[in-house]
Amino acid sequence: MDLSGDLSVGERIRVLRESRGMSRPVLAQLCGRGSDWLKKIETGERELRSHTLLLQLAAALQVHDLSVITGADSGPAAAVPLGRLNHPTMPDIWAAVMQRTLAPPAAGPADPAILQGRVDQTWNLWHTSSHNRTEVGAVLPALIRDAEAAVRSLDGVQRRAALVALSDVYRLTGQATAYVAPAELAWVVADRALSAAQDADQPAAIAAAAWNMGNILRETAYPEEALRVVTEAADLIRPHLDADSTPDDWRGIYGALQLHAAVTAAREGRDGDAWRYWGKGDQVAKSLPAGYVHASTVFGRANVDFHAVSVATDLKKSAKALGLADDIDPDIMPSVERQARLWVEVARGHLQRGDRTAALHVMQKAHEIGAETVAYTPSARHVAADLWRSAPRAMRKEASALAEAVGVATA
Incomplete structure (x- = not known):
C-alpha cells in the first residue's frame, strides 16, 4: 500500500x-x-x-x-475498537459501555418499571427482526446510559429493580455484539451483567447473567469454565423451583442453563453428558404451561427441540440431527434468530453427510429468515465459505451469491 x-x-x-x-x-x-x-x-x-x-x-x-x-502523524494514537467481525453500530456501543460517566444523573429518578419495559421491548426486537444487530444496536447506547443513570439515582427496592434491568441490558448487549465486539468489551459487558444481578440479589437475574457469561466463556475456548458457571447458577436457583409461587420464568432460565450445558458438552464430544443436560431441559419444558417462552433466552418446548438438533450436530450425528429436524415445525419458534440458527444447524448436518446441494438450499432459507444472524455467526459463515469453495458446478453461482451476501470473501 x-x-x-x-x-x-x-x-x-x-x-x-x-x-x-x-x-x-x-x-x-x-x-x-x-x-x-x-x-x-x-x-x-x-x-x-x-x-x-x-x-x-x-x-x-x-x-x-x-x-x-x-494522515495525522502527531499526538497519541486514536485506537479503533475491533472485533472478529465488523458492524457499524459497534463504535457507539463501545462509547456507551467504555466511557461510563461517574457524574450524578442530570434528570430526576427514573421509573424502573418503564425502564424494564423498554428492555423487554428491545429483547423482543432482537428475536423478531431479521436485521436484529442493526436495529437493536441502534437503541442500545441510549438504553445502556439510561439504565446506568437509573441505578445511580435510585435506592432501596427501586434500585434493585433498576439493577435487574441494567443486568438485562448488558446481557442483551452481549448478544447483540457477539463476534463483533473487541474481547475487552465482551468481558466487561458479561461481568457488568453478572455484577448488577448480584447487587440486586435476585436469583433469576443472577442465573440469566451466568447464562450470558457462559456464552462468552464457551465462545472464547473456556468450555470447562462455561460449564462450571452455568451449573453453579443452576444449583443456585434449583432450591427455589419447588415452591408453587415460583414464577415460570425462574423455571425457564433454569431450563435454559441446562440447554447451555448440553451444547457445551456436545462441542467437547461428551455424548452422555450432553444428552443428560438436554434431558433435564426437556423435563423443565414439560413442567411449564403449553406455549411458554422465556422472554430473553426463548426457552420453551420449541427451543428444547431446536437444541436437540444442535446437540446431535455438534456430536457429528448427522443422521440423527436431520431426523430430529424433520419432526420440527420451525414456525412455532417465536424467535427469528433461533429459526435461522436451526436452519444453519440443518445445513451443517447436510454438509457432514456430503450433501452440498441440500446444505445450500437450507442456508439460503436461513439467510432469507435472519440475514444478520447468518452474516454474524461464525458457524454459518463457515458453512457459506465451505459451500462457495466446493458446491457442485451447477450450484456455484448460487453459492457465490450466498457467500457474497453473508460477507465471506470470494476473491
Missing part, C-alpha cells in the same frame, strides 16, 4: 479498501451508507467530518489507528 503523506482522507480510504479487496458498495453498507456517498468521500467531492463515521470506516477496514485514515 502507498499511503504517502500527501494523500487525502478519501484517497487513503480508497487505497485501504482496494488493498483489502472490498467493493465500494460493501464498505458503504458496513457504514450504513450508500455507494454514492462513499464515492464522493473517496473522490474528495464530500468532506468526512463525522468522528463516528471515521470509526465505522476504520473498523470495517480493520485499521487499528485512525491516523492511518486521517
Whole structure:
C-alpha cells in the first residue's frame, strides 16, 4: 500500500479498501451508507467530518489507528475498537459501555418499571427482526446510559429493580455484539451483567447473567469454565423451583442453563453428558404451561427441540440431527434468530453427510429468515465459505451469491 503523506482522507480510504479487496458498495453498507456517498468521500467531492463515521470506516477496514485514515502523524494514537467481525453500530456501543460517566444523573429518578419495559421491548426486537444487530444496536447506547443513570439515582427496592434491568441490558448487549465486539468489551459487558444481578440479589437475574457469561466463556475456548458457571447458577436457583409461587420464568432460565450445558458438552464430544443436560431441559419444558417462552433466552418446548438438533450436530450425528429436524415445525419458534440458527444447524448436518446441494438450499432459507444472524455467526459463515469453495458446478453461482451476501470473501 502507498499511503504517502500527501494523500487525502478519501484517497487513503480508497487505497485501504482496494488493498483489502472490498467493493465500494460493501464498505458503504458496513457504514450504513450508500455507494454514492462513499464515492464522493473517496473522490474528495464530500468532506468526512463525522468522528463516528471515521470509526465505522476504520473498523470495517480493520485499521487499528485512525491516523492511518486521517494522515495525522502527531499526538497519541486514536485506537479503533475491533472485533472478529465488523458492524457499524459497534463504535457507539463501545462509547456507551467504555466511557461510563461517574457524574450524578442530570434528570430526576427514573421509573424502573418503564425502564424494564423498554428492555423487554428491545429483547423482543432482537428475536423478531431479521436485521436484529442493526436495529437493536441502534437503541442500545441510549438504553445502556439510561439504565446506568437509573441505578445511580435510585435506592432501596427501586434500585434493585433498576439493577435487574441494567443486568438485562448488558446481557442483551452481549448478544447483540457477539463476534463483533473487541474481547475487552465482551468481558466487561458479561461481568457488568453478572455484577448488577448480584447487587440486586435476585436469583433469576443472577442465573440469566451466568447464562450470558457462559456464552462468552464457551465462545472464547473456556468450555470447562462455561460449564462450571452455568451449573453453579443452576444449583443456585434449583432450591427455589419447588415452591408453587415460583414464577415460570425462574423455571425457564433454569431450563435454559441446562440447554447451555448440553451444547457445551456436545462441542467437547461428551455424548452422555450432553444428552443428560438436554434431558433435564426437556423435563423443565414439560413442567411449564403449553406455549411458554422465556422472554430473553426463548426457552420453551420449541427451543428444547431446536437444541436437540444442535446437540446431535455438534456430536457429528448427522443422521440423527436431520431426523430430529424433520419432526420440527420451525414456525412455532417465536424467535427469528433461533429459526435461522436451526436452519444453519440443518445445513451443517447436510454438509457432514456430503450433501452440498441440500446444505445450500437450507442456508439460503436461513439467510432469507435472519440475514444478520447468518452474516454474524461464525458457524454459518463457515458453512457459506465451505459451500462457495466446493458446491457442485451447477450450484456455484448460487453459492457465490450466498457467500457474497453473508460477507465471506470470494476473491
